[in-house]
Ligand SMILES: Nc1ncnc2c1ncn2[C@@H]1O[C@H](COP(=O)(O)OP(=O)(O)OP(=O)(O)O)[C@@H](O)[C@H]1O
């Protein structure tokens with residue numbers, strides 16, 4: 569009996585989706601390496617609906633009613649959880665997960681491969697083909713996450729065009745054609761370029777963008793931030809949970825606001841909210857105002873000086889004073 573994984577729609581609207589998980593063949597030359605790339609499920613992961621949406625695409629794919637590949641790219645601001653979603657989707661389907669950043673520095677030879685010189689054991693050298701990151705991932709079952717899609721240079725993207733459209737394969741300079749296997753999925757993530765600057769990114773080349781279905785990943789809602797905090801820190805006192813969630817959503821609303829004079833320039837990422845601020849609460853647990861101390865030393869220290877006033881305006885509107893400590897039961 570193959571293993572089945574069940575995806576529920578957190579909104580309760582859609583019917584649950586059941587999918588067979590993938591398996592890495594024991595005969596694969598790189599079996600050991602590949603199974604080690606299957607991610608562990610994160611016990612603190614809160615599905616805000618993304619896993620279910622990804623499962624919907626997966627289900628349609630498997631029904632074989634669409635005869636062209638669908639590749640999904642998640643676009644959202646820093647720390648909204650794009651990479652985490654894809655990693656957890658891979659964990660659910662037991663797919664080896666290859667996260668390959670397409671930064672401006674990366675060249676197509678890093679991704680596709682190149683011919684390298686090796687010692688031949690007899691004092692001379694011989695040249696041998698060595699797979700690049702994407703080629704290596706394509707050799708078996710894989711979920712490939714091309715992260716920071718819009719940071720890559722044009723020539724890198726062109727090298728991937730054929731892989732991502734109907735052709736579905738990479739032609740190597742050696743003459744070999746590496747096809748997209750039925751158990752390989754390609755996804756991507758990127759930051760939006762329209763609103764604020766993310767150094768090194770650009771608007772996506774149109775022909776490249778047309779090879780993707782682009783889904784926006786928004787900042788989490790206040791209840792969702794609360795849910796994530798409670799899941800991860802079950803003993804955090806309620807007043808701290810709700811105040812942090814409000815600070816977060818208000819800063820992020822200000823970030824997306826249209827008035828350039830009053831909006832903040834740096835959003836509060838989930839890393840700030842779920843990792844740094846709670847660390848501060850532990851560090852300052854026994855001070856008079858743990859949340860304020862933690863805000864100063866782990867949030868304010870993190871932002872551009874011109875954002876100070878905006879952040880403090882939000883602080884004053886939401887908290888003024890942090891809740892009574894200690895923050896954890
Ligand atoms: N749904 C979730 N449930 C619990 N924790 C989450 C969730 N989504 C993200 N996180 C946490 O938030 C942090 C940021 O997530 P991630 O790295 O995926 O963001 P990102 O959108 O890829 O950011 P960037 O654009 O900066 O690369 C991680 O520490 C992750 O553990």
Ligand SMILES: [Mg+2]
Pocket residue numbers: 650651715757
């Ligand atoms: Mg990321």
